[in-house]
Amino acid sequence: MIDPKKILASSQLPTLPSVAMKLLDLARDPETEFNDVIEVVKADPAIATKILKAANSSFFGFKSPVTSIERAVPLLGTTVVTTLALSFSLVDAAMASGPLAQHYTAYWKQSIVQAVAAEVLAEHYAKTLSSDCFLTGLLLDLGRLAILKTASQDYLPVLVDWESQGGSLPELERGRLGIDHVSIGAALMQQWRLPTKLIDAVLRHHLSAERVLAEGHWLGNHTMTHGAPLGKRNDPAVEVGEIALAQEALGSLSHPDKLFRPNGSGQVGPHLLSPAALDFIIERGYTVVIWDIYVRDTHEPEGWADRALARLGERDWNVLVAHDLPTGAMKDLPWLLDTVLDAGIEIVQEIPDHATPVRRGRPAEWVAEVSPGLH
Numbered sequence: 339m340i341d342p343k344k345i346l347a348s349s350q351l352p353t354l355p356s357v358a359m360k361l362l363d364l365a366r367d368p369e370t371e372f373n374d375v376i377e378v379v380k381a382d383p384a385i386a387t388k389i390l391k392a393a394n395s396s397f398f399g400f401k402s403p404v405t406s407i408e409r410a411v412p413l414l415g416t417t418v419v420t421t422l423a424l425s426f427s428l429v430d431a432a433m434a435s436g437p438l439a440q441h442y443t444a445y446w447k448q449s450i451v452q453a454v455a456a457e458v459l460a461e462h463y464a465k466t467l468s469s470d471c472f473l474t475g476l477l478l479d480l481g482r483l484a485i486l487k488t489a490s491q492d493y494l495p496v497l498v499d500w501e502s503q504g505g506s507l508p509e510l511e512r513g514r515l516g517i518d519h520v521s522i523g524a525a526l527m528q529q530w531r532l533p534t535k536l537i538d539a540v541l542r543h544h545l546s547a548e549r550v551l552a553e554g555h556w557l558g559n560h561t562m563t564h565g566a567p568l569g570k571r572n573d574p575a576v577e578v579g580e581i582a583l584a585q586e587a588l589g590s591l592s593h594p595d596k597l598f599r600p601n602g603s604g605q606v607g608p609h610l611l612s613p614a615a616l617d618f619i620i621e622r623g624y625t626v627v628i629w630d631i632y633v634r635d636t637h638e639p640e641g642w643a644d645r646a647l648a649r650l651g652e653r654d655w656n657v658l659v660a661h662d663l664p665t666g667a668m669k670d671l672p673w674l675l676d677t678v679l680d681a682g683i684e685i686v687q688e689i690p691d692h693a694t695p696v697r698r699g700r701p702a703e704w705v706a707e708v709s710p711g712l713h
Contacts, residue, residue, distance in 0.1 A: 339516035340489050345523055348488040352480075357382040358427045362532070367467045375419055376411050388426050389419060389540030418468045421453070422475060428483060438490055445482050451562075451587045452478050455606075456601040458563045474539045477532075481523030481540075504590035506548050520544055547591050556687060558627065559584045562577040566603050567609040569709065571622055574614035581618060595625040595698055597689075599659075600708070604632045611709035616696070623699035628708060629659040629687055639667035650683060657693045 360378045364370040379386050386407050391688065393404040400695070404410045411419055425446075458476035460468040485493045495513050500507050508518035524540045550557060556589055561568070571577045581598060600610040608629050611619070619626060629656040631649050635642035642660070650656055662668050678685060692698075695705040 340485075340492060342522060342525065345484060345488045345517070345522055346529065350487045351484055351526065352428045352487060357385055358420075359530070361416075361423050362473065365416050365420045365473065366533070370416060370606050372416070375416050376407055378418065379407050379411065379423070383422050385426055389422050390416070393421055415456075418474055420469075421472065424473070424476065428480075438494065439488060441486060441494070442483075445479060447586060448589065449476050449479055451583050452476070454583075455562060455587060462564075469537070471612065474536050477523070477527065477536060478540055478543050479519060479523065480526060481519030481521070484522050484526050485511075485515075485517075485519055500590060504594075506544070507552070508544055509548070536539045542673050551591065556593045556597060556689070557588060557591050558593055558599060559588060559624075560599050562587070563602050564601050568600055568615040569609040569612045571612060577612045577615040578618045581615060583625070596623060597627050598624045599627045599629075602628075604634065604636075606630075606708065608707065608709060609671065613709065616701075616705070616709040619696055620699050620701060624696060625689075625694055625698055626696040626708070627657075628693050628695065629657045630693065631656050631658040633658075635667045636661050636663060636665065639665040642667055643670035646674060647677060650678065653668070653692070655690045655692075657690065 357378055361375065364374055364378065364517070379389060390404060390407065390410055392398070393400065393410040398414070400413060404413060414422070424713045440536045453472045453475035456471035457468050460471035480623040492515060496511055508520050511518040520543075524537050547557065553627060559581060561580040562639050563580065563612060565571075565580070568577045568580060572579075579693075585596065585598075587593060600615075602610045610628070618624075630653060631646060633649065646658055646660070650658070660667070660671065675685070691702065695702050695708045
């Protein structure tokens with residue numbers, strides 16, 4: 339067992355320099371101007387140099403060289419600059435090589451995916467909080483980094499078993515180490531005096547998914563950004579990325595069959611999957627799940643349950659899609675479930691063949707109905 343006090347007192351812990359703290363404060367202030375960010379960055383020449391190097395990388399693809407922080411900050415934006423500064427503070431050269439390199443990489447990839455996903459959701463539902471959401475996503479698994487850097491010999495076997503067996507990482511950590519990365523991450527953020535709402539998010543972020551799994555439900559992939567249907571993107575890299583990044587974020591929480599429900603704006607048709615997306619799905623063994631009842635609960639939350647009930651029975655086995663969004667629609671879900679059960683209709687956690695155009699990477703004969711073809 340590991341004493342959490344030793345971890346939190348270790349000299350190996352990641353540190354957060356004053357420039358990163360100041361940028362975090364500026365990112366949360368709606369009145370922050372670029373000049374404020376520029377002055378903070380210029381106060382730390384090492385971070386300023388790294389931000390300039392990042393701005394000139396192929397990742398951002400600016401047409402002309404970025405030669406000054408004064409130009410880099412407006413081009414990148416406050417959130418990106420803050421994230422880069424935070425990243426440089428948390429990552430060191432030792433992470434790039436050695437026996438732990440793949441685990442550092444996995445941690446960092448998941449952190450970036452979580453940050454982007456949180457920002458995308460905020461853009462839809464809480465636009466003024468997008469910067470906070472991005473930073474929260476970035477820090478959700480900070481405790482993994484802290485334990486890796488301070489107790490790697492004890493932690494490595496736990497990560498290896500989790501990656502091979504799946505399940506709840508915090509539960510496995512508590513059973514083997516007596517601590518978990520959630521509590522360690524929150525404690526470290528408290529030492530850094532980060533905002534309480536960020537710490538609360540870290541403490542809660544595993545609860546919903548773990549409860550879903552504990553109650554026997556399945557978790558699946560529904561694209562990374564829920565943007566335009568994949569069959570309408572016209573960019574194979576983006577189409578594949580929407581699936582792959584979301585699956586990366588799910589990690590071991592995913593159903594073994596890698597369930598994937600494409601976004602179709604409520605309609606089933608060849609716009610659901612592009613040829614590139616379908617090729618990727620087949621190659622990687624995904625199961626595609628579609629639906630046959632959609633009653634516009636996202637746009638017309640009032641009365642959706644009545645509309646759903648009226649359509650049940652159109653087939654011997656229906657697949658109803660509903661959305662747990664902040665529209666108030668889900669207040670009617672208990673009534674719908676009770677009414678369905680009282681009517682003698684069975685609710686099962688299985689997926690009929692007519693709703694799986696691809697199952698474990700094997701396409702059904704009718705797969706062309708949801709994708710224009712195989713390539």
